[in-house]
Each structure stands twice: as C-alpha cells, then as structure tokens.
Amino acid sequence: MERTLIIIKPEGVQRGLIGNVITRFEQRGLKFVGLKLIHITPELAEQHYGVHKGKGFYAGLVKHITSSPVVVGVVEGPKAITIVRTSMGATNAAEALPGTIRGDYALEIGFNIVHGSDGPETAIQEINLFFKPEELVDYS
Ligand code: IDP
Ligand code: MG
Numbered sequence: 294m295e296r297t298l299i300i301i302k303p304e305g306v307q308r309g310l311i312g313n314v315i316t317r318f319e320q321r322g323l324k325f326v327g328l329k330l331i332h333i334t335p336e337l338a339e340q341h342y343g344v345h346k347g348k349g350f351y352a353g354l355v356k357h358i359t360s361s362p363v364v365v366g367v368v369e370g371p372k373a374i375t376i377v378r379t380s381m382g383a384t385n386a387a388e389a390l391p392g393t394i395r396g397d398y399a400l401e402i403g404f405n406i407v408h409g410s411d412g413p414e415t416a417i418q419e420i421n422l423f424f425k426p427e428e429l430v431d432y433s
Contacts, residue, residue: 298408299366
C-alpha cells in the first residue's frame with residue numbers, strides 16, 4: 294500500500310474542477326485519507342517546488358501556485374504513486390493523452406490542473422509538508 298500527495302492547482306479550483314478531479318481518483322479505486330482547501334504561502338511553495346529553483350519557470354510557478362486556493366489531498370492504494378502519475382498524464386498538457394486528467398482538462402504546461410508526487414521519497418516529503426499526522430485518517 295502506498296500514499297501520495299495530490300494538489301488540485303489554482304486553475305483547477307477556479308474552473309470548478311475539484312469534483313471532477315477527485316472523482317477521477319475515487320473511481321480509479323484510490324482512497325482519500327487526507328483532504329483540505331488551503332492557500333499556499335510563498336514559503337510553502339518554495340519548499341514544495343524547491344527542486345525547480347534556478348529554472349526559468351520557477352518564479353512564475355511559485356507566483357501561480359500561491360495565486361489562489363488549492364485542494365491538497367493524500368490518496369492511498371496499491372501503487373498509488375504511479376497510478377496517480379499515469380492518471381494525471383504528461384506534464385506538458387499539450388502532449389497529455391485523452392483519458393488523462395491533463396489530457397481532458399488542460400492545454401498548457403503552466404496550467405496543467407493537478408500535481409502528484411513523483412516517487413516514494415517525494416511522496417513522504419510532500420505529505421509531511423502539507424499534512425500533520427493527525428490530519429490523516431486510517432480506515433477501511
Ligand atoms: P510534474 O508536475 O508533472 O511533476 P515538474 O517537472 O515537476 O512536472 O514541474 C512542476 C510544475 O512546473 C509542472 O506541473 C508545471 O506546472 C510547471 N512547469 C514545468 N516545466 C515548465 C515549463 O517549462 N514552463 C512552465 N511551467 C513548467
Ligand atoms: Mg514534479
């Protein structure tokens with residue numbers, strides 16, 4: 294069993310896609326064990342996207358992710374990390390396949406609707422960055 298972090302980015306919330314994105318993950322069979330709507334601070338954005346510091350798009354990325362509220366969630370399931378990533382589709386939404394979240398709802402790399410942790414170590418780091426242990430629930 295794995296857990297991974299998902300974020301419905303500002304454009305996803307602004308466009309009224311919270312329900313659709315959550316439904317995609319639920320219908321796939323993943324279980325939400327954490328979920329909240331928050332406004333990301335610049336400090337939190339820099340921690341979350343620190344790996345991209347120095348890249349040309351970094352400043353715009355931090356500005357965008359802090360521009361309006363996001364939904365952050367933790368989903369659980371077998372191979373949850375990979376399943377979330379493949380369900381999201383390619384980073385560049387223009388290349389994302391139809392049937393994926395990005396391929397169905399997005400056109401551009403900078404407005405690609407959803408974030409998902411990219412590996413086991415980042416999943417743990419990102420879950421701990423956004424959720425306190427008591428905000429996550431165990432149930433079956
Ligand atoms: P990922 O979200 O698929 O894991 P990353 O390479 O980790 O993709 O990039 C993080 C986010 O930064 C992307 O989802 C996208 O919103 C943004 N981003 C990545 N590359 C570019 C770019 O070349 N131009 C503009 N934004 C970018
Ligand atoms: Mg990434």
